[in-house]
Amino acid sequence: MGDSLRVPALxxxxxxxxxxxxxxxxxxxxxxxAVFHCELAVEEAFVNIAEYGFxxxxxxxxxxxSYVDIVAEVDGEALTITICDNSxxxxxxxxxxxxxTPDIQQIETGGLGIHFYKKLMDYVHYEYRNGENRLTLxxxxxxxx
Amino acid sequence: xxxxIAVSEQNKVRLLQVSGRVDSISADELHAALLDCIANxxxxxxxxxxxxxxxxxAGLRELVSALKQVxxxxxxxxLANPSxxxxxxxxxxxxxxxxxxxxTLSDAxxxx
Numbered sequence: 697m698g699d700s701l702r703v704p705a706l707x708x709x710x711x712x713x714x715x716x717x718x719x720x721x722x723x724x725x726x727x728x729x730a731v732f733h734c735e736l737a738v739e740e741a742f743v744n745i746a747e748y749g750f751x752x753x754x755x756x757x758x759x760x761x762s763y764v765d766i767v768a769e770v771d772g773e774a775l776t777i778t779i780c781d782n783s784x785x786x787x788x789x790x791x792x793x794x795x796x797t798p799d800i801q802q803i804e805t806g807g808l809g810i811h812f813y814k815k816l817m818d819y820v821h822y823e824y825r826n827g828e829n830r831l832t833l834x835x836x837x838x839x840x841x
Numbered sequence: 842x843x844x845x846i847a848v849s850e851q852n853k854v855r856l857l858q859v860s861g862r863v864d865s866i867s868a869d870e871l872h873a874a875l876l877d878c879i880a881n882x883x884x885x886x887x888x889x890x891x892x893x894x895x896x897x898x899a900g901l902r903e904l905v906s907a908l909k910q911v912x913x914x915x916x917x918x919x920l921a922n923p924s925x926x927x928x929x930x931x932x933x934x935x936x937x938x939x940x941x942x943x944x945t946l947s948d949a950x951x952x953x
Contacts, residue, residue, distance in 0.1 A: 710865050732895070732926060739897050743865045796935035800912045805905055808898040808934055815933055 698769030698776075705762035705781060706755065707746045713766060714739050717777060720768035721835070724775045729841050733816040734775060737833055738766065740809030741779050741788070749783030749829070770837065774818065777833045785824045788831065789814070843867070846874040854885040854950045860892030863900030871900060875907040884916030885953040889946050890923040896930050908940065917941065921949035 701716045703709040717738045721731040742764060750762050765780040788810045795804040814820050819834035844867040847858040855878050863871055879886060888904065890896075904918070911918045919941040923931060931937045943949035 707865055714864070732929075735895075736897055736930070739864060743897075743899070794934065796939060798939065800909055800939065803905055803909070803939065805898065805902045805934075808901065812898060812930070812933060 698767050700765060700767045702763055702765050704759045705746045705750050705764050705783065706758055707743060709764075710739055710742055710746070713742050713764075716766060717768060720770075720777075721775055724770045724837050726775065726835070726837055727841065730835060730837075730839070734777065734833075734835050737813035737816045737835075738777060738779070740812050741831055741833070742766070744788060744809055745779070745781045745783060745829075749781055749786065772837070774834045774836050777835075779831045779833070780828045782828055786829060787822045787824070789820065789822050844870050846870065848874060848878055851950055852953075854887055854953055855879070855883040856887050856889065856946075856950070858889040858892075861894060863893055863896040863903075865897060865899040868897075868899035868903050871903045872906075875903055879907055879910055879914075879918075884911070884914060886911055886916065886918040887921050887946070887949040888918065889921045889949075890927045891921070891946075893924050893927050896927045898930075898934070901930060901934055901936060904940070905936070917953075919943060919949050919952060921946045 699720055714735045718731050718735045721734040745764055750758055763782055767778045769776045791807045791810050793811050794808045797803055817833040818836050821832040823830050844861040844863060849856050857874060857878050908918045921943050922945055943952060
């Protein structure tokens, strides 16, 4: 069992989501740098859902019809964060990495958020199950920076 | 942790001093401040990130967008004294090889 939070898929909810995860990571005994990694990873994942998962929905409809469930569980080895939402199926792990090039005008930052959580977390997994996108992120509790 | 931005000019360099949290909520404020700062086509811009405690990809996108704009005007936008957290996200994004980054504000201003 872990702690859970349900919010609508609205960008305005991001600080509530980040605070929830930061608290979970601190309670898991993680160092400040690891708390930062978890908070940043979840911001990136959540904002992608809020900004792209429900395209075409009006904000009022999003508040009533969308949800993002965030669950944080600790097992002594890792903090496992599960993010489930009811937007149409979308696997973020299939997105291309951002295109960073010395040619400044050609830089493309699309995919930067996904790139962040893939790099910052120790395990990332996606599946679509029971009408939900389900993104699992794990961060080891005890490791050096 | 709110966002505060101070805009000034030193030695003909337009300077933005940013402090606090730059996330998906506050990135719009950074966008507006950068837009205002690079209006009238300045060629020399420095963003001081010493007191930025948190920055997500939303903040980085605004910096890149501003860099592109200044670059089009044949100028440059440089970063001064990024906090450890900001430096980490810059490196993660590969942007530490794109922006010129200086350890102090005076170094950044003096680099022009």
